[in-house]
Amino acid sequence: MTIVAATGGPAALRAARRRRLARVARVLGYVALVGVGFTMALPFLWMLSTSFKPLAEVNGNSLLPQQWQLWNYADVCKQIPFGRYYFNSVYVALWVTFLQVLTSSLAAYAFARIEWPWRDKVFLLYLATLMVPGLVTLIPNYWVLTKLHLINTYSGLIIPGAFSAYGTFLLRQFMLTIPKSLDEAAEIDGASHWRVYWDVIMPLARPGLITLAIFTFMGNYQSFFWPLVMTKDDYVRTLPIGLLYFDSTYGRETNLLMAASVMSMAPLIVLFVVGQRFFVKGIQLGAVKG
Amino acid sequence: MILRLMPGQRSRRTQNTVTAAGFLLPNLLGFFAFTAVPLVFSLVMAFTNWEMTATRAPEFVGLANFGDLLHDRRFWHFFGNTAYLMMGIPLSIAGSVLLAVILSQKLRGLVFWRTLYYLPTITSGVALFLLWKTIYNPEFGPLNSLLRGAMASLGVDGKPPDWLLDVKWAKPAIMLMGVWTAIGGTNMLLYLAALSNVPPELTEAAAIDGAGPWARFRHVTWPQLAPTTFFIVVMSCIGGLQGGFEQARVMTNGGPAESTVTLGYHIYMKGFEEFQLGYASAIAWVLFVVIFAMTLVNWRFGQAHTEWQ
Numbered sequence: 001m002t003i004v005a006a007t008g009g010p011a012a013l014r015a016a017r018r019r020r021l022a023r024v025a026r027v028l029g030y031v032a033l034v035g036v037g038f039t040m041a042l043p044f045l046w047m048l049s050t051s052f053k054p055l056a057e058v059n060g061n062s063l064l065p066q067q068w069q070l071w072n073y074a075d076v077c078k079q080i081p082f083g084r085y086y087f088n089s090v091y092v093a094l095w096v097t098f099l100q101v102l103t104s105s106l107a108a109y110a111f112a113r114i115e116w117p118w119r120d121k122v123f124l125l126y127l128a129t130l131m132v133p134g135l136v137t138l139i140p141n142y143w144v145l146t147k148l149h150l151i152n153t154y155s156g157l158i159i160p161g162a163f164s165a166y167g168t169f170l171l172r173q174f175m176l177t178i179p180k181s182l183d184e185a186a187e188i189d190g191a192s193h194w195r196v197y198w199d200v201i202m203p204l205a206r207p208g209l210i211t212l213a214i215f216t217f218m219g220n221y222q223s224f225f226w227p228l229v230m231t232k233d234d235y236v237r238t239l240p241i242g243l244l245y246f247d248s249t250y251g252r253e254t255n256l257l258m259a260a261s262v263m264s265m266a267p268l269i270v271l272f273v274v275g276q277r278f279f280v281k282g283i284q285l286g287a288v289k290g
Numbered sequence: 291m292i293l294r295l296m297p298g299q300r301s302r303r304t305q306n307t308v309t310a311a312g313f314l315l316p317n318l319l320g321f322f323a324f325t326a327v328p329l330v331f332s333l334v335m336a337f338t339n340w341e342m343t344a345t346r347a348p349e350f351v352g353l354a355n356f357g358d359l360l361h362d363r364r365f366w367h368f369f370g371n372t373a374y375l376m377m378g379i380p381l382s383i384a385g386s387v388l389l390a391v392i393l394s395q396k397l398r399g400l401v402f403w404r405t406l407y408y409l410p411t412i413t414s415g416v417a418l419f420l421l422w423k424t425i426y427n428p429e430f431g432p433l434n435s436l437l438r439g440a441m442a443s444l445g446v447d448g449k450p451p452d453w454l455l456d457v458k459w460a461k462p463a464i465m466l467m468g469v470w471t472a473i474g475g476t477n478m479l480l481y482l483a484a485l486s487n488v489p490p491e492l493t494e495a496a497a498i499d500g501a502g503p504w505a506r507f508r509h510v511t512w513p514q515l516a517p518t519t520f521f522i523v524v525m526s527c528i529g530g531l532q533g534g535f536e537q538a539r540v541m542t543n544g545g546p547a548e549s550t551v552t553l554g555y556h557i558y559m560k561g562f563e564e565f566q567l568g569y570a571s572a573i574a575w576v577l578f579v580v581i582f583a584m585t586l587v588n589w590r591f592g593q594a595h596t597e598w599q
């Protein structure tokens with residue numbers, strides 16, 4: 001009671017208490033952020049450090065290598081055709097990305113910028129196919145590609161990935177945010193829809209296109225199931241399949257596995273850091289306005 | 291383009307439809323070739339004894355595949371494994387909400403934390419699974435050497451779990467990795483965006499009315515996040531029912547004792563290891579129906595709980 005009197009009544013006391021609580025909440029917030037961040041970072045730090053360790057140090061408890069063994073990275077490339085896998089992964093992912101952005105942007109334009117009967121019904125049908133599990137269409141697709149002799153070829157890896165209902169959906173959402181007056185003005189000037197698509201919408205939709213390109217590239221670079229059943233030889237095999245060689249079940253060196261993993265993850269991390277703002281926007285656009 | 295040269299011959303409506311068809315054509319071709327036709331094809335094949343290696347043509351066997359499936363103990367076992375692994379979904383959603391709420395408190399370094407938390411999601415793939423397999427290694431893995439150290443200093447007897455090699459621990463281990471991957475990922479970004487759309491007047495008004503932080507979250511913020519939560523639950527369930535193959539194929543090969551084989555993995559085994567494509571198609575269709583039913587239930591539930599909006 002005497003304290004209340006000294007600090008000027010219950011209202012002031014409550015305000016002081018609230019300020020103190022807010023400060024405590026901030027401190028707790030930072031503690032949680034650092035704790036979670038540490039948990040997230042630790043496996044990656046361990047991977048990075050192990051990739052530089054000699055084999056004898058791998059099971060040791062020191063986080064930093066006592067002796068830095070840089071040639072682990074070169075050893076990876078000696079044991080498996082790492083460069084070839086790398087090239088294949090990037091090559092296939094770039095083609096899929098290019099084709100998917102092209103076909104999706106064309107379809108998205110038809111759904112977002114042209115008026116035609118049943119447009120929105122057809123679009124709903126498109127959306128409904130997003131619910132079809134990839135596992136259902138996988139077996140027939142595999143069979144068809146066998147018949148077309150596309151097993152174990154780049155085309156077999158690229159073509160099924162060139163079309164995407166999701167990409168169409170994402171770009172449609174994006175194109176809807178572009179003011180309609182722009183293409184109307186172009187049309188009055190006599191531009192055809194093809195011109196409007198190429199000269200007006202595509203440049204304005206660039207952030208959306210970049211977002212889809214990043215998503216597609218990352219997803220395809222990591223894809224596992226399809227290349228696993230599609231590829232038989234090293235010359236078309238992609239990185240995720242090639243990495244299985246370092247599976248510890250077969251007694252491979254852990255330090256080399258970690259070096260291979262670092263090299264495999266590096267492009268993704270760089271791409272994410274560089275394209276982060278597109279990435280974050282894209283995720284939010286795809287969901288919130290759906 | 292030609293149509294442009296003959297004005298008046300066709301109505302603008304027809305002309306637009308033709309143009310739209312042109313724009314849609316590439317995508318539509320792909321849609322028919324790789325989604326619509328295979329979908330019908332696999333449904334037909336689910337009623338046959340189609341085998342990849344057999345020289346004879348597939349025969350119509352009626353509902354035999356589906357009958358076999360429902361009486362197959364392994365199928366139900368794998369169904370159970372899939373459902374078990376999906377228990378990680380509510381855990382990771384709760385974690386994502388919590389992280390998003392903390393990050394939205396105008397703390398410093400938002401971009402840094404967001405990047406760090408998103409790292410597991412971008413790198414998720416074979417390399418990451420192999421990393422976790424090494425971390426979980428019972429003898430040499432860093433996790434168990436940490437645990438052994440902790441147990442020794444606390445004076446606890448016994449030994450840490452064998453993780454992926456133990457029937458009891460393999461599923462929790464994979465689930466834990468999944469939660470670790472997802473917690474700061476896409477869902478958290480969605481919650482961050484949704485939180486920035488909650489009008490601050492609402493929480494301020496509640497605070498003036500004397501609501502504490504928990505009450506404000508429970509009765510003001512959380513209901514505002516309902517559409518986002520709904521979307522996340524639907525997507526997670528669709529993904530969860532189909533998922534589990536990659537992790538299990540890379541980390542455990544489905545073992546020990548098939549304890550990490552999910553329905554997706556089962557389709558792979560039947561289709562690409564035993565070449566029973568008819569049977570594998572039947573499993574895929576059962577899975578499709580389950581996914582569809584689950585989405586419908588989620589939808590109904592979601593409608594009932596977000597209607598007030």
